[in-house]
Amino acid sequence: MEAFVRCSTTLFPKANIINKPLPPLKSLLGRSDICFLRSLNSNVHVHLLRHKALQLVAPSQTEVLTTSETAGIGIQTTETSETVNVQFQLHKECNFGESFLLVGNEPIMGEWNPASAIPLNWSDGNIWTVELDMPVGIAVQYKFILKKSTGDLSWQPGPDRILHTWNTKNNIAIAEDWKDSELQKISELQITNQNEVLLVNPGLGPIVPGNVTF
Numbered sequence: 001m002e003a004f005v006r007c008s009t010t011l012f013p014k015a016n017i018i019n020k021p022l023p024p025l026k027s028l029l030g031r032s033d034i035c036f037l038r039s040l041n042s043n044v045h046v047h048l049l050r051h052k053a054l055q056l057v058a059p060s061q062t063e064v065l066t067t068s069e070t071a072g073i074g075i076q077t078t079e080t081s082e083t084v085n086v087q088f089q090l091h092k093e094c095n096f097g098e099s100f101l102l103v104g105n106e107p108i109m110g111e112w113n114p115a116s117a118i119p120l121n122w123s124d125g126n127i128w129t130v131e132l133d134m135p136v137g138i139a140v141q142y143k144f145i146l147k148k149s150t151g152d153l154s155w156q157p158g159p160d161r162i163l164h165t166w167n168t169k170n171n172i173a174i175a176e177d178w179k180d181s182e183l184q185k186i187s188e189l190q191i192t193n194q195n196e197v198l199l200v201n202p203g204l205g206p207i208v209p210g211n212v213t214f
Contacts, residue, residue, distance in 0.1 A: 082136040084165055087189065089175040090144050093126040097149030100128045104142030108132055114153055117145055136167045144176065 088102055101117035103110045109132070110116030120128035134140055140163040146154040158181045163174050170188040177183035 082167060083133040084136050084168060085131060085171040086134045086140075086163065086165065087129055087131045087171060087173045088120070088142070089173060090120060090128040090178065091126060091175065092128065092144075092146075092178040094146060095149070099147050101145040101147055101153075102130055102142060103145055104140060106134065106138075106140060108134070109140075109142055114145060120144075131171075134163075134165050136165050139164050144178065 090100055092100065094100070099122070100120045101114070102120060103112055103114055103117035105112060109118060118130055118132070120130045122128055128144075141160045142163070143160055144156040146156075148154065157179055161176055161181060161184065163172075163186070165172065168188060170190045173187045173189050175185040175187075
């Protein structure tokens with residue numbers, strides 16, 4: 001990062017900034033200098049005033065940290081992404097002691113490793129569900145697994161199920177049939193302040209938005 005530092009009337013060259021140890025923050029408290037740092041490449045501007053050390057998040061989500069008169073700069077990159085709450089549903093009856101798991105291509109879904117699969121929760125009517133916060137604009141590939149009382153696993157037949165996530169303030173609900181992938185149903189659920197669930201835009205799927213990442 002090409003940068004120049006001006007403090008009062010003294011101009012510090014680039015070479016003096018690199019590997020220069022940071023003085024303690026206490027040493028800044030008595031200074032009245034106003035320093036200015038400018039990055040020519042990332043449009044990052046950091047001002048350090050008397051008695052203050054600022055932390056600024058640049059437009060590129062890069063955190064620029066400084067604790068002295070720009071004697072040193074610490075840069076830490078943070079990744080942020082939008083997510084949407086997705087409720088995966090499976091309508092399937094099983095024997096006592098058996099349960100269902102969800103596994104898929106995303107890290108939160110175990111990356112197809114059955115040992116890292118997510119257990120589903122049973123409810124009346126033999127509806128198995130689990131809610132996950134998934135990234136927006138991706139193609140989620142997944143399947144359900146039947147875990148028998150003996151510990152043996154039986155994978156859902158047919159092709160991998162796919163959900164193309166999109167940006168919405170509502171929750172996405174996707175209902176699957178164990179055998180027939182064509183019976184997939186996608187809806188949006190709106191959660192009210194009274195924790196009531198309202199069905200919004202039922203029967204949406206399959207949806208393939210233009211910004212989906214495969």
